[in-house]
Structures are given as C-alpha cells and as structure tokens.
Amino acid sequence: MIGPSILNADLAQLCDESQRLLDLGADYLHLDVMDGHFVPNLTFGHPVVKCLRNKIPKAFFETHMMVSKPEQWIEPMAEAKVDQYTFHVEPVQDVPEICRKIKEAGMKVGLAIKPGTSVDVVKDYLDFADLVLIMTVEPGFGGQKFMADMMPKVAWLRENYPDLNIEVDGGVGPSTIDQCSKAGANWIVSGTAVIKADDPKSVISSLKKSVQTAIDLKN
Ligand SMILES: O=C(CO)[C@@H](O)[C@H](O)COP(=O)(O)O
Ligand SMILES: [Fe+2]
Numbered sequence: 335m336i337g338p339s340i341l342n343a344d345l346a347q348l349c350d351e352s353q354r355l356l357d358l359g360a361d362y363l364h365l366d367v368m369d370g371h372f373v374p375n376l377t378f379g380h381p382v383v384k385c386l387r388n389k390i391p392k393a394f395f396e397t398h399m400m401v402s403k404p405e406q407w408i409e410p411m412a413e414a415k416v417d418q419y420t421f422h423v424e425p426v427q428d429v430p431e432i433c434r435k436i437k438e439a440g441m442k443v444g445l446a447i448k449p450g451t452s453v454d455v456v457k458d459y460l461d462f463a464d465l466v467l468i469m470t471v472e473p474g475f476g477g478q479k480f481m482a483d484m485m486p487k488v489a490w491l492r493e494n495y496p497d498l499n500i501e502v503d504g505g506v507g508p509s510t511i512d513q514c515s516k517a518g519a520n521w522i523v524s525g526t527a528v529i530k531a532d533d534p535k536s537v538i539s540s541l542k543k544s545v546q547t548a549i550d551l552k553n
Contacts, residue, residue, distance in 0.1 A: 336362075336545075337522065338364065338528045338529065338534075362396055362417075363390075363396065364396050364503070365386075367400060375474045394417045395414075400422060420445070422448065422473070423447060447466070448472065453468070453491060463498075465521060467501040467521075468519070470510075480505030480513075489517040508541070
C-alpha cells in the first residue's frame with residue numbers, strides 16, 4: 335500500500351494534487367496534521383480534510399495526527415469521514431482509551447512513534463491497533479533524510495506480529511524503499527520522492543514492486 339504525503343505539494347491545489355496521485359496509482363492519502371505544539375510546524379485540520387473528502391468521496395484517508403491532544407480531534411475527523419486516525423502515543427496518558435474512542439467513532443486506529451521512542455512502548459497496545467507507524471524522520475517536516483537505524487523496529491514488529499500493518503514515514507523513496515520492505519513494512523508513505531518526481535507514476539509503481547517482492551520472498 336502506497337500513500338503519498340501531500341505535505342510538500344502545492345497546498346493551494348490540494349484537491350487536484352490528491353486526485354492526481356490517486357489516478358497515478360496511490361492506494362491511500364496520508365494527510366499530515368500538525369498543531370505547532372507537538373511538532374514545530376502547522377499544516378491543516380479537520381475543516382480542510384472535510385472539504386477534501388467532499389471532493390474525493392471514495393479514497394482511503396489516513397490522518398497522521400502530529401498533535402499534543404489527539405483525543406480532541408477524534409470526533410471532527412470522524413465527521414470529515416477519515417478512514418484511519420493515526421496518532422502519536424508520546425503525549426498520551428491512556429492509549430487504550432483513545433483507541434477505543436477512535437473505534438467507537440468508526441475509524442481504524444494507527445499508533446505512531448517518533449524515532450526516539452522505543453518500539454516496546456506500543457507493544458502492549460497492539461490488540462487495539464490496526465497499524466503501527468514507525469517514523470523514519472523526526473516528525474514536523476517533509477524532505478528530510480531517511481533514518482535507516484529505525485529498521486530494527488520494523489523488523490522486530492514484523493518478526494513478532496506477522497499480520498500487523500506496519501507503516502514507515504519520512505525520507506522514503508526509490509533509494510530507501512528496499513530497506514523498508516525487507517524489514518517488513520507494508521504501508522509506505524512517500525512525500526517528496528513522489529511529489530517532486532518527473533514521473534510520479536513510475537515511482538509509485540517501483541515502491542509497490544519493492545514491497546510486493548519482499549512479501550513474495552517471505553511466503
Ligand atoms: O509526517 C511526515 C513528516 O512529519 C511525513 O509524512 C513527511 O511529510 C513525508 O514526506 P517525505 O519525508 O517523504 O518528504
Ligand atoms: Fe506523515
């Protein structure tokens with residue numbers, strides 16, 4: 335599954351850019367929501383996601399919630415018809431409670447961890463989650479360098495939870511995808527590498543091929 339991040343796209347053309355990426359083979363849209371508090375950057379929130387949903391009724395929307403109070407945005411994002419609510423566990427006291435509220439609101443649950451957070455932190459919550467997002471850059475900005483030293487987290491999760499959806503996000507593109515897919519990631523976020531490519535369709539298809547090849551080799 336390949337989900338482009340539109341963070342580094344022309345946000346004045348959010349709808350056209352999103353539709354273009356879906357038409358070029360993207361499986362879902364990864365929407366980066368930042369509150370200027372959990373991360374030192376601001377993007378957009380549920381009003382924009384809702385408008386985008388009105389224009390793109392069918393695609394799978396994942397919101398990557400880089401926010402200090404993820405509980406605050408569950409209802410508005412559900413109203414905006416978000417499919418998957420992926421939040422960072424670092425600022426949260428009661429992770430199972432947030433997971434329960436997300437599910438109750440009708441969305442899938444993603445648990446995200448920053449590079450400095452051990453994968454042990456999520457292991458007690460996997461029964462409540464549909465996906466774990468391993469950040470491969472410090473959250474906050476697109477276009478950063480991929481952190482290969484996050485791959486042991488992915489590999490450990492894949493080894494111990496063969497059916498878990500594992501997403502990587504940050505600096506992933508044609509030159510780094512093989513490390514991710516070999517470690518066991520099956521949901522791939524790619525921003526700059528897709529958006530800035532001369533041929534985004536072939537980038538999306540090469541990312542997919544790498545993931546599929548790794549899955550085939552394991553089976
Ligand atoms: O969540 C984030 C950054 O915080 C990501 O979704 C990036 O925006 C992906 O962009 P690239 O690193 O692929 O350019
Ligand atoms: Fe993201």
